[in-house]
Amino acid sequence: NAGVTQTPKFRILKIGQSMTLQCAQDMNHNYMYWYRQDPGMGLKLIYYSVGAGITDKGEVPNGYNVSRSTTEDFPLRLELAAPSQTSVYFCASSYDTGRDEQFFGPGTRLTVL
Amino acid sequence: QKEVEQDPGPLSVPEGAIVSLNCTYSNSAFQYFMWYRQYSRKGPELLMYTYSSGNKEDGRFTAQVDKSSKYISLFIRDSQPSDSATYLCAMRGASGTYKYIFGTGTRLKVLA
Numbered sequence: 001n002a003g004v005t006q007t008p009k010f011r012i013l014k015i016g017q018s019m020t021l022q023c024a025q026d027m028n029h030n031y032m033y034w035y036r037q038d039p040g041m042g043l044k045l046i047y048y049s050v051g052a053g054i055t056d057k058g059e060v061p062n063g064y065n066v067s068r069s070t071t072e073d074f075p076l077r078l079e080l081a082a083p084s085q086t087s088v089y090f091c092a093s094s095y096d097t098g099r100d101e102q103f104f105g106p107g108t109r110l111t112v113l
Numbered sequence: 114q115k116e117v118e119q120d121p122g123p124l125s126v127p128e129g130a131i132v133s134l135n136c137t138y139s140n141s142a143f144q145y146f147m148w149y150r151q152y153s154r155k156g157p158e159l160l161m162y163t164y165s166s167g168n169k170e171d172g173r174f175t176a177q178v179d180k181s182s183k184y185i186s187l188f189i190r191d192s193q194p195s196d197s198a199t200y201l202c203a204m205r206g207a208s209g210t211y212k213y214i215f216g217t218g219t220r221l222k223v224l225a
Binding site: 004031033035040041042043044045048050058059090092101102104105106107 | 117119121147154155156157158159162201203211212213215216217218
């Protein structure tokens with residue numbers, strides 16, 4: 001099992017550019033999440049999904065979009081990148097019942113200049 | 114007031130010390146409590162999980178939840194240099210609520 005994989009590992013964007021952060025999991029988890037982690041701010045939930053075709057906003061959804069067409073994939077789209085979106089982005093997945101354990105990917109470090 | 118408060122540290126202790134890490138929270142609806150460990154430039158990994166109040170022990174780690182005081186703790190016994198990491202508390206409300214609230218994390222350094 002690869003677990004949760006994220007690509008790319010690093011990216012530098014110019015203001016106004018767009019990009020998609022990829023996330024995939026091979027554990028057949030229904031629940032998937034996108035977080036951003038800023039220094040001293042902890043993890044903030046951007047979007048989450050409870051299954052293919054179902055997504056919902058988290059705490060900080062502005063400037064982002066998601067889709068969930070398959071159980072495995074949960075891409076995060078940034079439109080019109082802004083310096084405030086400079087952060088480390090983590091994707092996670094979990095079982096729908098049980099221990100609440102979220103399995104995190106290795107993260108994508110994004111800088112917007 | 115933040116929903117979850119956690120001292121960012123850093124906390125430096127000698128090898129073998131007992132470490133106490135804490136979070137306070139304001140939302141009385143929180144029922145599920147977790148501690149994650151995050152090594153530098155890695156994703157968080159679950160360390161401990163508790164439901165409602167009480168203690169849970171796993172090897173050198175003990176998690177405590179005091180819902181009356183809205184206070185959770187993680188104790189690490191016989192701390193090792195390999196325990197040096199950032200520790201994040203996380204919590205959520207009742208079943209069906211999938212929005213986890215994370216603390217800011219406490220950076221721990223265990224000195225050999």
